[in-house]
Amino acid sequence: MIDNSKTIAELAKQNQRLDGRTLHEYRQPIKIETGISWTAEGSAKVQIGSTVVLAGVKLSLEKPYNDTPNEGGITVNAELLPLSSPEYESGPPGPKAIELARVIDRGIREAKAIDMKKLCVTPGEKAWFVIIDIITINDAGNLFDAAGLAALAALRSAHYPLVDSETGAIDYKTKTKERLPIIKEPLPVTVNKISGQFLVDPTSEEEQAYDARLTISSDEKGTISALQKGGEVPLTIADVSAMIDIALEKAKFLRKELTNAVP
Amino acid sequence: MSYKKRLDGRRVDELRPMEAKASVIPNADGSAFFKIGKTTAYAAVYGPRELFPKFLQDPQKGLLRCHYGMMPFSGSGERIRPGNNRRSQEISLVMTKALEPMLDLSAFPNAVVDIFVDLPQTDAGTRCAAISAAAIALADAGIPMKDMVSSVAVGQVAGTVVADLMYDEEAYEGIVSDIPVAMTHNTKEITLLQMDGEISKEDLVQALELARSATEKVYEVQKQALKEKFKGVPEA
Numbered sequence: 441m442i443d444n445s446k447t448i449a450e451l452a453k454q455n456q457r458l459d460g461r462t463l464h465e466y467r468q469p470i471k472i473e474t475g476i477s478w479t480a481e482g483s484a485k486v487q488i489g490s491t492v493v494l495a496g497v498k499l500s501l502e503k504p505y506n507d508t509p510n511e512g513g514i515t516v517n518a519e520l521l522p523l524s525s526p527e528y529e530s531g532p533p534g535p536k537a538i539e540l541a542r543v544i545d546r547g548i549r550e551a552k553a554i555d556m557k558k559l560c561v562t563p564g565e566k567a568w569f570v571i572i573d574i575i576t577i578n579d580a581g582n583l584f585d586a587a588g589l590a591a592l593a594a595l596r597s598a599h600y601p602l603v604d605s606e607t608g609a610i611d612y613k614t615k616t617k618e619r620l621p622i623i624k625e626p627l628p629v630t631v632n633k634i635s636g637q638f639l640v641d642p643t644s645e646e647e648q649a650y651d652a653r654l655t656i657s658s659d660e661k662g663t664i665s666a667l668q669k670g671g672e673v674p675l676t677i678a679d680v681s682a683m684i685d686i687a688l689e690k691a692k693f694l695r696k697e698l699t700n701a702v703p
Numbered sequence: 704m705s706y707k708k709r710l711d712g713r714r715v716d717e718l719r720p721m722e723a724k725a726s727v728i729p730n731a732d733g734s735a736f737f738k739i740g741k742t743t744a745y746a747a748v749y750g751p752r753e754l755f756p757k758f759l760q761d762p763q764k765g766l767l768r769c770h771y772g773m774m775p776f777s778g779s780g781e782r783i784r785p786g787n788n789r790r791s792q793e794i795s796l797v798m799t800k801a802l803e804p805m806l807d808l809s810a811f812p813n814a815v816v817d818i819f820v821d822l823p824q825t826d827a828g829t830r831c832a833a834i835s836a837a838a839i840a841l842a843d844a845g846i847p848m849k850d851m852v853s854s855v856a857v858g859q860v861a862g863t864v865v866a867d868l869m870y871d872e873e874a875y876e877g878i879v880s881d882i883p884v885a886m887t888h889n890t891k892e893i894t895l896l897q898m899d900g901e902i903s904k905e906d907l908v909q910a911l912e913l914a915r916s917a918t919e920k921v922y923e924v925q926k927q928a929l930k931e932k933f934k935g936v937p938e939a
Contacts, residue, residue: 476743476823476824477743477774477776477777477823477824478741478824478826479776479777479778479779479824479825480776480777480824483776483823483824490729492728494774494823496774496775496776496777496823497776498775498776498781498782500781500782517775517785519774519775519785521772521819521821522749522770522817522819523728523731523745523746523747523819523820523821524728524730524747525730526730526731526749526752530770530787531786532786571775571782573774573775573776573782573785575774575775575821575823577727577728577745578728578729578730578731579730580729580730610781612779612780612781613779
């Protein structure tokens with residue numbers, strides 16, 4: 441790949457980008473499709489520009505943790521498939537996949553987006569555990585925002601499987617009408633700092649060029665539930681404040697796309 | 704127990720509805736999406752590219768490597784732990800052997816062509832769908848191929864020879880055999896052949912005859928996907 445980092449940094453100074461977008465503009469199309477996997481309890485495919493990710497939700501009944509006997513649980517896992525980029529190799533998740541999964545996980549968990557108590561079936565014995573798997577199909581940049589959107593769309597579309605009232609066995613092939621207890625819908629927006637300017641929805645090339653990035657998860661009320669700073673250059677408090685303003689506004693934009701696609 | 708009418712009402716030689724699309728993954732050198740019934744597969748080809756670790760390099764010929772994987776939420780039961788297991792490694796191997804005869808490996812010494820196939824949802828026939836998707840992706844990558852490979856399972860359910868078994872047929876009460884087959888389009892040669900279950904020699908030969916016409920139906924869908932890619936390109 442040709443390294444366009446210098447050009448990207450120069451253009452940013454003049455409020456311009458390599459692909460002609462404005463600094464606060466997402467790529468098009470933004471497509472959100474649910475029900476892409478009949479075997480998952482909930483699933484979604486999200487496309488932002490040419491970045492494509494899938495998310496699948498699987499539910500299982502487990503014994504609650506000892507310190508939270510009245511609650512279920514949630515886990516987020518991310519797989520950066522070698523299918524999705526020449527940069528990725530087979531094997532266990534590396535630091536990039538783990539960071540992606542953890543940021544999405546915290547965004548949902550710390551916002552208390554899912555009512556963990558309602559996941560409990562029998563205190564101390566049985567509760568629903570939610571596993572969200574995020575899978576990249578084409579990584580063309582901004583996996584955080586695409587993955588966050590896909591995770592939420594998959595959760596919104598999920599239905600509990602049927603449980604046999606006598607044996608307690610799960611019939612994964614039969615979905616009930618009952619949906620997950622989602623109380624809040626936090627969405628991550630990543631703001632990048634390049635040449636003192638802030639831009640959203642970076643392409644892979646722009647991700648090579650940024651000085652710093654900040655991923656901000658926020659819910660419909662504008663409450664922040666997770667932050668993650670990346671990149672080698674430090675940020676001032678004024679930077680953080682400006683980046684949050686952009687993120688809150690863009691989260692509204694993404695939330696509109698989400699509610700349109702998954703009513 | 705006999706099997707007169709198929710569980711989903713198909714004729715014995717009828718395949719489930721298929722869909723295919725080429726060039727779905729811009730990062731890859733070639734790619735495809737393939738769907739048959741409720742089984743879907745993404746395939747991406749990367750290469751020919753330099754082979755690492757270097758000691759694997761062969762100055763006489765290149766290497767083809769297939770990597771088959773089910774997504775964690777793609778099984779009809781509990782979540783599947785991601786990563787390689789014995790099943791996925793075996794399928795990767797037989798996929799490689801099914802596709803390798805189509806390529807002239809001597810054309811890219813010291814290099815590797817990697818084919819990654821990952822499935823978002825499955826209802827039997829996953830290795831066949833993976834091979835059919837991979838073959839479209841190879842052609843999409845512009846890698847010269849001697850012939851096209853198309854793959855679908857045939858088999859016998861309680862005495863009846865059928866094409867493209869779905870999961871509920873594989874699990875049917877009574878004697879069942881499942882025979883994944885890959886066949887070349889021009890020469891009608893078999894490049895993948897596996898079987899499990901029970902079948903007589905006569906019925907096996909009958910099933911393989913059925914595979915000729917069944918793989919031809921897959922071929923038509925593969926060809927259409929590749930033609931579609933060049934739609935709108937003016938003819939020379």
